[in-house]
Amino acid sequence: MNAKLILSVLICLFSLLGFSQNLDSLLTVAKNTKNDSAKIKLYNKIAFSYIFRDTKKAVAVIKEGKDLAETAKFQFGMTELTNTHGIYMDVMGKSDSARYYFEKALKMSRKHGFKKIETMCINNLGMFNWNRGNYNIALDYFFQALKINEDLESERASASSLNNIGLIYQEMNLNEKALDYHKKALVVREKYNMENEQIASLNNIGINLKDLGRIDEAISTYKKGIALAKRKENLMEYYRLLDNLANAYSEKNELELALQTYLKALERAEGYNADEKSLLSTYNNIATLYNETNQPKLAKMYLNKGFSLVEKYPETELVAADLYLTSAESHYMLDDFEMARAHRSKFTNLKDSIFSETNAEKIADLEIKYETEKKETEILLQRAKIAESDLIIQERNYQIFGLIGLAVILSVIGYLIYKQQELKNKQLQKENELKDALIRIETQNKLQEQRLRISRDLHDNIGAQLTFIISSIDNLKYAFEIKDEKLNTKLSTISNFASSTIYELRDTIWAMNKSEITFEDLQIRISNFIDKADLASHNITFNFKVEDGINKTFTSIEGMNIYRIIQEAINNTLKYAEASDINIVISKVNKQMQIEITDDGKGFDETKVALGNGIQNMKKRAMEMNGNLIVRSGKNRGTTISLNL
Numbered sequence: 001m002n003a004k005l006i007l008s009v010l011i012c013l014f015s016l017l018g019f020s021q022n023l024d025s026l027l028t029v030a031k032n033t034k035n036d037s038a039k040i041k042l043y044n045k046i047a048f049s050y051i052f053r054d055t056k057k058a059v060a061v062i063k064e065g066k067d068l069a070e071t072a073k074f075q076f077g078m079t080e081l082t083n084t085h086g087i088y089m090d091v092m093g094k095s096d097s098a099r100y101y102f103e104k105a106l107k108m109s110r111k112h113g114f115k116k117i118e119t120m121c122i123n124n125l126g127m128f129n130w131n132r133g134n135y136n137i138a139l140d141y142f143f144q145a146l147k148i149n150e151d152l153e154s155e156r157a158s159a160s161s162l163n164n165i166g167l168i169y170q171e172m173n174l175n176e177k178a179l180d181y182h183k184k185a186l187v188v189r190e191k192y193n194m195e196n197e198q199i200a201s202l203n204n205i206g207i208n209l210k211d212l213g214r215i216d217e218a219i220s221t222y223k224k225g226i227a228l229a230k231r232k233e234n235l236m237e238y239y240r241l242l243d244n245l246a247n248a249y250s251e252k253n254e255l256e257l258a259l260q261t262y263l264k265a266l267e268r269a270e271g272y273n274a275d276e277k278s279l280l281s282t283y284n285n286i287a288t289l290y291n292e293t294n295q296p297k298l299a300k301m302y303l304n305k306g307f308s309l310v311e312k313y314p315e316t317e318l319v320a321a322d323l324y325l326t327s328a329e330s331h332y333m334l335d336d337f338e339m340a341r342a343h344r345s346k347f348t349n350l351k352d353s354i355f356s357e358t359n360a361e362k363i364a365d366l367e368i369k370y371e372t373e374k375k376e377t378e379i380l381l382q383r384a385k386i387a388e389s390d391l392i393i394q395e396r397n398y399q400i401f402g403l404i405g406l407a408v409i410l411s412v413i414g415y416l417i418y419k420q421q422e423l424k425n426k427q428l429q430k431e432n433e434l435k436d437a438l439i440r441i442e443t444q445n446k447l448q449e450q451r452l453r454i455s456r457d458l459h460d461n462i463g464a465q466l467t468f469i470i471s472s473i474d475n476l477k478y479a480f481e482i483k484d485e486k487l488n489t490k491l492s493t494i495s496n497f498a499s500s501t502i503y504e505l506r507d508t509i510w511a512m513n514k515s516e517i518t519f520e521d522l523q524i525r526i527s528n529f530i531d532k533a534d535l536a537s538h539n540i541t542f543n544f545k546v547e548d549g550i551n552k553t554f555t556s557i558e559g560m561n562i563y564r565i566i567q568e569a570i571n572n573t574l575k576y577a578e579a580s581d582i583n584i585v586i587s588k589v590n591k592q593m594q595i596e597i598t599d600d601g602k603g604f605d606e607t608k609v610a611l612g613n614g615i616q617n618m619k620k621r622a623m624e625m626n627g628n629l630i631v632r633s634g635k636n637r638g639t640t641i642s643l644n645l
Helices: 003-016 023-031 036-051 055-072 075-091 095-112 115-131 135-151 155-171 175-191 195-211 215-232 235-251 255-265 276-292 296-312 321-333 337-352 357-403 406-479 485-512 519-536 556-577 613-624
Strands: 516-518 541-546 553-555 581-589 592-599 628-633 639-644
Touching: 023 036, 036 055, 036 075, 055 075, 075 095, 075 115, 095 115, 115 135, 115 155, 135 155, 135 406, 155 175, 155 195, 175 195, 195 215, 195 235, 215 235, 235 255, 235 276, 255 276, 276 296, 276 321, 296 321, 321 337, 357 406, 406 485, 516 519, 516 556, 519 541, 519 553, 519 556, 519 581, 553 556, 556 581, 556 592, 556 613, 556 639, 613 628
Parallel strands: 541 581
Antiparallel strands: 516 553, 581 592, 592 639, 628 639
8 A cells, every 4th residue: 555545544644533633543543654754744744733722732743753764765755844843833822933943944945845734834934923923024924935836736725825915914004905815815725624723714804804893794604713723623723702792792892702702712721821811811801801890800810810821921011001001900909009010000000101193192192281271280389379469459558548538539540550550460471471371281282192193194194005015115025026137126125115214214204203302312222223133234233332421312313323424324224334343432531421333343534534424424414513523534443424413
């Protein structure tokens, strides 16, 4: 009996066994199979199924299968199991290990010409980059996989790429477009009876329907996915679908039904340890519902479970910021104000560490409200003093009237008229000052609102349009076979320019959302830029040093000018200097703040080389801050740029 026939018989048996409790029995059958290639392929299928049921058994089967493949020198099986090993690592939350196995499997598949496995590896690497927020890279991988499948005329395999492209558009909040791709993927998966994959498609379709406000359709889709996941015992998608269904119920204000569904999502099967981090959201949602139904003690119980997970996975602390806000609410309800304030403060600190338009807008609103209330209080106090002054003057006038006789009545009347006029003038002056103060406050509020509106427009409109341009260019490049190299280069240049513009736009929004920038804010921004430059430049060592004791506050324009000067200096060095070391030092010299950017590159002869627009722009920025920018260089002696403020 040949290998293909043996594998077909075993796969039939695989289906008959129900794909659940009989996995152990099927593993026994696989171990007794004589044909090596059929045995190893079956090991891979069993290992993949165990990943979503029993992670400990999954890794044991993967390792045993790889040992068998190495002994039998069966390269296809070894490549397939290496890719499955990456999926296991990804499910367990070990991202770096997952990438290692995916890249290793991709190299093996290309070396031996295993196109089917190659597309799976490319899809998996796309998912890895998607999870890291590298949407353009992820989309590139998914379109690569889709093109390979189209070249191979493999409609079945294209379902995964269609699904993943939908996920990227979903992440970009292009829900209609995402829904279209997820529905295409579902059609293919239904056509080829790919039931486990159908579950993921139904979940994704439900998410996009909910985000589009079609809640009843979303609930119906989630229920269909849950029924299928339960029948297939796909526990990971089963729990995810339950959590999403509970979210939909909550949005529909069916709180009791939402709570029951969340609790059901926590009933994890014995031996199932995958996707544990996702419980953070579930714990927080349950606690929120208990707070809304006036049961803060029960809320605290689930919040504590969430905090235990944060301790276990410290990298999730930023994601879990809402736990602290919900906990603060619970403690307020229980009259534990000290703990409530502590958790509220923790939530605020975590949120402040994430730059976002929403956060900036809320902070700005609070600042405006606080300043307005402060000014209004001052105005009320001044009015009270004026009223008190009026009463005192009146009392004195009455005393004068009682003491002065008829002989001096005309003088008294004249004196009173004079005093009253003087008082009116003072009152008018005070009222004018109060009006001016109110106008200044109103003007400041309008200016702040205008700045926020401009930053929102930049972020929402221009940022979204640039992202759409990048996506459209990538779609053009991978949806059509462009053989004109010049056109290809031009499209890549436009895409890179648009990406660079997005980063520039974020820097501008960062400055616009602040009325002033502290040195600490600026230092963090410079450090982030240097880290990115360091990642992009493999052969250059960056050194960033800041002298202790520098404590200065800049206007938003000054802060942006300093940041742009350092950015331009480093970019010039990367482009032209051929340096191996770049040093950035911020220090105090003669009561001035000095910023020096030094490299050990090839330099240039200042007497022979005309300074370009970049240097001229840097000098103009320095002059705007009443500063001085000096460029010192020599051939083969490196370059130093000094900014003195």
